Amino acid sequence: MALSRQNQSFRIPCQQCPLREITHLRDFTADELEFVSRFKKGELVVEAGSTILVEGAHSAHLFTMLSGWAFRYKTLEDGRRQILNYLMPGDLVGLQGSIMGEMQHSVEALSPVILCVFERERLLTLYNLHPSLAFDITWIAAQEERILDEHLLSIGRRNALERAAYLIAFIFERGRRLELFDERRFIPLTQQHIADTLGLSIVHTNKTLKKLSSKGLLRWQERGCEILDPEGLLEVAGWTGLGEGKRPFV
Incomplete structure (x- = not known):
């Protein structure tokens, strides 16, 4: 990892986690909260543009995004890059490496990021002692697969304008929730x-x-864009949005 530092002593206690205040995220039961607070080993601070995980690497840790933006990507031998998905607070990072032994993609920070750090070796304990949390991790993995299905459909069948509108609308919808x-x-x-x-x-x-x-849907600026008309983006993309409902996090 580049330009990052792990903080074991100063951290946000799980009981005071700001993610628990987000309506869209399912809160823990008392037993789950106690386990997660022991499962967490510290926090990792990553600067914008830094690599969090590298394709092919073995990591002893699993992470949850506490704050910031990041993205998953793969590269070809000549350096061409395909961004697979975007990561936001509450998302798991490194689950693939925890299950399969090594990462099949890389992860980079879009903005300054804070990650909660968990020991990969204790993941089996979570599955054995807390089936509700184990189901949550399975749900998160299944949701990621569903999202990638939608992305593949967009790249394969939408035209360029529809693709761009869908992508920006998708990221906005996630961020809004x-x-x-x-x-x-x-x-x-x-x-x-x-x-x-x-x-x-x-x-x-x-x-x-x-x-x-030109349609008044967004305003492009240096290092990002401002969304002016989210509903208009949905209309151009021909997409109905993510729908409502709570999602879990660990």
Whole structure:
């Protein structure tokens, strides 16, 4: 990992975790909270642009995003990058490495990130003693698969304008449910991130985003974009959104 530091002594107690205050996230029972507070070993602070996990690496830890934005990606031998999905508070990081032994993708911080650190070796204890939390981890993995299905459909069948609208609407919907936005509704993505997610050239991406801007749906700025009309993005994408309901976290 680059430009990161682990903090074992100063950390936010699980009982005071800000994620528990988010309506969209399912809170723990008393027994679950006690276990998770012992399961957590510290916090990892990562600077924007730093690598959190590297494809092919073995990690002794599993993480939960406490704050910030990140993304998962894979690269070809010549350096071309495909962004797979975006990570926000409450998301698990490194579950694939915990189950399969090594990471099949890399993870990079989009913004300054704080991660809760858990020991991978204790994951089996969680499955043995807390089936409700084990089900939550299974639910999170299944939800990730469902999201990737939707992304693949978008890349395979939507045109460039619809793809871009869907991606930005998807990220906005997730961020809105996690209460990440103020009135400005700013997403910290560059046009290169959009291009690497959609599989488009940077020139094609720029032209596509200008069309969305001309429709008054967003305002592109340095290091990100401001969402002006979320409903309009959904309409262009032909997507109905994520739906409501609580989701678990660990």
